[in-house]
Amino acid sequence: MRNILVVGASRGLGAALVKHYASKPSTVVYATARSERPRDDPNTKNVKWVSNIDLMKSTCGSELASQVKDTPISAVFITAGIFKLESFDEPGPDWDIEVATYTTSAIAPPFIISALYKANCLQKGAKVVLISSEGGSFALQQAGGGGNYAHHASKSALNMVGLQLKYDLEPKGIAIAMVHPSFMRTEMTKGVGFDVAWDENDALTPDDAAKLVGDWTDSELDMTKTGQFWAPRGTRDIGSWKEIMGGDHIKGPVKLPW
Numbered sequence: 001m002r003n004i005l006v007v008g009a010s011r012g013l014g015a016a017l018v019k020h021y022a023s024k025p026s027t028v029v030y031a032t033a034r035s036e037r038p039r040d041d042p043n044t045k046n047v048k049w050v051s052n053i054d055l056m057k058s059t060c061g062s063e064l065a066s067q068v069k070d071t072p073i074s075a076v077f078i079t080a081g082i083f084k085l086e087s088f089d090e091p092g093p094d095w096d097i098e099v100a101t102y103t104t105s106a107i108a109p110p111f112i113i114s115a116l117y118k119a120n121c122l123q124k125g126a127k128v129v130l131i132s133s134e135g136g137s138f139a140l141q142q143a144g145g146g147g148n149y150a151h152h153a154s155k156s157a158l159n160m161v162g163l164q165l166k167y168d169l170e171p172k173g174i175a176i177a178m179v180h181p182s183f184m185r186t187e188m189t190k191g192v193g194f195d196v197a198w199d200e201n202d203a204l205t206p207d208d209a210a211k212l213v214g215d216w217t218d219s220e221l222d223m224t225k226t227g228q229f230w231a232p233r234g235t236r237d238i239g240s241w242k243e244i245m246g247g248d249h250i251k252g253p254v255k256l257p258w
């Protein structure tokens with residue numbers, strides 16, 4: 001029996017990762033939500049909901065760890081995230097959005113991973129996946145942009161958090177990767193009006209993205225890739241790839257530049 005943990009599982013990619021792993025034999029999926037009530041799905045009896053895990057709270061790591069203590073987890077996915085549009089001129093950067101986005105994306109993860117380790121949930125052979133974004137790549141952002149400070153910079157910060165965690169986890173035999181899950185047809189991108197580009201940029205359904213991310217984690221993430229930044233799908237959905245990196249798009253897993 002293996003245990004999978006998905007942090008931020010109520011919607012989008014997180015919900016799809018739960019569905020993906022719950023369909024596999026001999027697998028129990030622990031799924032977190034920040035709501036009070038666990039969402040029980042009769043078709044997924046091997047899903048255990050962990051409620052009240054809000055990544056805006058300083059206690060998110062300890063609360064989660066107390067609910068899964070001593071459960072050996074094979075793979076943890078931290079996928080909770082926020083994307084709100086910000087602009088330089090009117091209305092300008094938004095303080096509250098910035099705090100929420102950085103806190104959720106980059107501050108909460110080390111608290112969660114450290115608490116899970118101390119609660120005997122992460123042992124040798126375990127894998128940690130921090131869901132990042134190509135938007136957090138300094139190299140890929142050289143094609144131009146502006147605005148959206150919190151979303152992009154919080155993912156750059158998350159990448160650095162993951163790199164530092166690599167040094168902590170490596171001696172313990174635990175692999176960690178930062179993963180761009182691809183451009184997806186979720187409420188996140190619809191909420192910022194990016195749904196107009198879903199077709200043009202070949203956005204994936206969250207189910208398809210979850211399969212790619214899950215399969216890559218199961219079959220390819222190991223200690224040789226720990227601390228790295230990957231796109232399991234390849235580069236098709238990364239708008240600046242050809243301009244910045246040259247050549248054509250690459251299909252299949254690609255290691256991304258910081």
Ligand SMILES: NC(=O)c1ccc[n+]([C@@H]2O[C@H](COP(=O)([O-])OP(=O)(O)OC[C@H]3O[C@@H](n4cnc5c(N)ncnc54)[C@H](OP(=O)(O)O)[C@@H]3O)[C@@H](O)[C@H]2O)c1
Nearest residue numbers: 008010011012013054055056079080081133183184186188
């Ligand atoms: N969509 C894309 O094209 C895309 C591209 C690159 C990277 N990503 C990254 O992929 C991840 C998933 O994106 P998505 O499109 O699936 O997003 P989504 O549909 O907007 O879902 C976001 C999830 O994060 C949870 N969440 C937000 N703030 C939280 C908090 N403070 N505490 C706990 N959970 C919180 C939400 O929970 P509630 O239901 O409680 O709000 C929801 O489950 C994000 O990290 C995103 O940045 C997405």
